Amino acid sequence: MTLSRHDLFDDVAVRLDGVSLRYDTSEDILSGIDLVLKPGSFSFLTGASGAGKTSLLKLLYLALKPSRGEVSLFGRPTSRLTRDQLSALRRRVGVVFQEFRLLDHLTAYENVALPLRVLGRKESTYRSDVEELLAWVGLGERMHARPTTLSGGEQQRVAIARAVVTQPDILIADEPTGNVDPEMGSRLMRLFLELNKRRATTVIIATHDLGLVRQVEAPVFRLQHGLLVQDVEYGPAARRRTDISKAVE
């Protein structure tokens, strides 16, 4: 069985049903988590350091298997898939990490092109797309620079371009603004929002930066004591509610 973009139940991008996770013999890090992300949605995952954000994201990009429960992508439960079927699903998911994870011996352009090379694509078929993508993230002039000569914000923009060059349906970012200044953080956030709008990419961003969360009107899921709660206190709407309640007082 091969998976194509159209033979799946695409009404749900991500679904977790009763998902628990424990490492080795420790207690549950995540406990009975239910979560649904609709295609084209944009959401945040928050929680204190050690709350399990990275672990939850690893379950979403299929780098970890839950101890209990089921992770489904695009309506397809993943627990019984073969390795090839899992690879096919993973190709529809792009990931951005806090620490960029770029290859230092390659240029920015080569880093972004790498996922396409791995897929066996010929450079002549993607060169202009990659150049366009680098220009879009504001690195048109720096595309032949090596990562070590770029600033943190520039490196993270290369990493974002690399994550989306294969046009994934889901984009997962783990503390993507952790190593850049607040202004660059806002700029990166605008890139994520634009990606979400442009291709209806499902975006989930883990961050403990509540200042960033408040800039965007989006659902906020918060991990606490292994449980996931949907937070309604953040975002511009929440701020307006607060303002109104203050006005009434």
Ligand SMILES: Nc1ncnc2c1ncn2[C@@H]1O[C@H](COP(=O)(O)OP(=O)(O)O)[C@@H](O)[C@H]1O
């Ligand atoms: N590979 C691992 N083996 C054992 N424990 C781990 C592993 N990865 C993370 N943990 C533990 O799981 C908990 C959640 O970690 P993590 O998912 O990284 O949280 P966050 O990203 O919110 O900081 C922490 O207590 C951490 O020490």
Ligand SMILES: [Mg+2]
């Ligand atoms: Mg983390």
